[in-house]
Amino acid sequence: MRTARLEDGELRIMERPDPEPGYEEAVVRITAAGVCHSDVHLLKGDWTGVARSGPFGHEGVGIVEALGPGAERYAALGDRVIVGLGGSGGGYWCGACEHCLGGKPRLCRQGKGILGTYSEQLKLFAKSMVVLPDSIGDHEVPLACGGLTAYGAVKKLNQYSLVPGSWVAVLGAAGGLGHYAVQIAKHWGYRVVGVDVGADRVQFVRSLGADLAVDANEAAAVVRQTIPGGVHASLVFTPRVAGFRLGMDLLRRGGMFVGVGIPADKEGGIEISPWELFGKDPLIMFSAVGTVQDMRELVQLAADGHVRTHVSRTGKLSELSTILDELESGAYTGRAVITDLSN
Numbered sequence: 001m002r003t004a005r006l007e008d009g010e011l012r013i014m015e016r017p018d019p020e021p022g023y024e025e026a027v028v029r030i031t032a033a034g035v036c037h038s039d040v041h042l043l044k045g046d047w048t049g050v051a052r053s054g055p056f057g058h059e060g061v062g063i064v065e066a067l068g069p070g071a072e073r074y075a076a077l078g079d080r081v082i083v084g085l086g087g088s089g090g091g092y093w094c095g096a097c098e099h100c101l102g103g104k105p106r107l108c109r110q111g112k113g114i115l116g117t118y119s120e121q122l123k124l125f126a127k128s129m130v131v132l133p134d135s136i137g138d139h140e141v142p143l144a145c146g147g148l149t150a151y152g153a154v155k156k157l158n159q160y161s162l163v164p165g166s167w168v169a170v171l172g173a174a175g176g177l178g179h180y181a182v183q184i185a186k187h188w189g190y191r192v193v194g195v196d197v198g199a200d201r202v203q204f205v206r207s208l209g210a211d212l213a214v215d216a217n218e219a220a221a222v223v224r225q226t227i228p229g230g231v232h233a234s235l236v237f238t239p240r241v242a243g244f245r246l247g248m249d250l251l252r253r254g255g256m257f258v259g260v261g262i263p264a265d266k267e268g269g270i271e272i273s274p275w276e277l278f279g280k281d282p283l284i285m286f287s288a289v290g291t292v293q294d295m296r297e298l299v300q301l302a303a304d305g306h307v308r309t310h311v312s313r314t315g316k317l318s319e320l321s322t323i324l325d326e327l328e329s330g331a332y333t334g335r336a337v338i339t340d341l342s343n
């Protein structure tokens with residue numbers, strides 16, 4: 001099979017033997033692979049301690065082609081499935097530890113990620129596949145990580161009882177994750193301030209249905225004038241530390257701060273003084289991807305037409321390196337998708 005891998009931080013496209021499924025594993029023929037901003041960070045070595053050799057890519061749609069022993073309980077041959085879970089979790093979880101039984105299998109000590117969707121075929125843990133209805137096309141493949149991560153973050157608002165009508169700031173609202181978050185938050189009845197950088201991106205955020213769409217440079221002033229006290233929650237998708245700081249600045253007293261993007265280590269950290277914590281008393285948390293159940297819920301939202309994937313660029317596997325460069329420079333809104341894994 002044809003596949004793209006990382007080898008010591010270099011992107012290589014090569015032939016590898018076709019995979020054989022083991023116990024509770026399936027082999028999926030990938031028909032579309034989403035290009036995630038995390039792939040740019042992995043390629044550039046932005047995150048200390050993350051392996052830079054091995055299978056690459058973590059958003060896939062494809063057809064189940066082979067099933068190992070026991071896997072037939074979770075999928076059938078010929079099923080069209082979405083796989084990925086953001087590469088973090090989903091490759092394996094034990095199902096028996098405190099984290100798995102507590103609803104956070106991503107934290108399982110035996111857990112593994114799903115990597116290797118930039119390939120003609122992918123071998124994976126059959127329990128992590130979610131069957132797609134025909135109404136969801138291959139171009140919706142970024143639901144696998146971008147969509148799921150946005151869904152998981154907006155669901156946090158719900159889990160912490162933020163009532164509909166509350167103001168939610170989405171930072172990085174025109175990007176691969178943020179554009180989903182705007183749609184999901186609007187569908188759930190929140191009022192949304194979408195923040196991004198540049199007139200085109202702000203216009204795109206407005207087209208998604210945001211109540212307010214503003215440039216990051218003006219966001220603090222606009223929110224101060226329009227929303228007395230500030231927003232009830234900030235969801236920070238942008239991979240820039242400045243976006244984290246802005247998310248905290250926009251927040252009202254007692255507001256909810258949800259970090260999602262992971263800036264490069266060299267950007268350093270966000271500074272918060274204890275005095276600011278005393279005055280604002282915020283609820284601070286992080287949200288990373290989601291579970292298989294979250295993925296099923298998101299697929300249903302998309303099937304019902306409440307969430308659409310904005311794809312600005314499609315290409316072949318051989319164009320992956322170019323596409324990653326374009327993504328890094330913020331060349332387009334929404335997502336890019338590889339639609340031909342054999343060339």
Ligand SMILES: [Zn+2]
Nearest residue numbers: 036038086145
């Ligand atoms: Zn991702």
Ligand SMILES: [Zn+2]
Nearest residue numbers: 094097100108
């Ligand atoms: Zn476990």
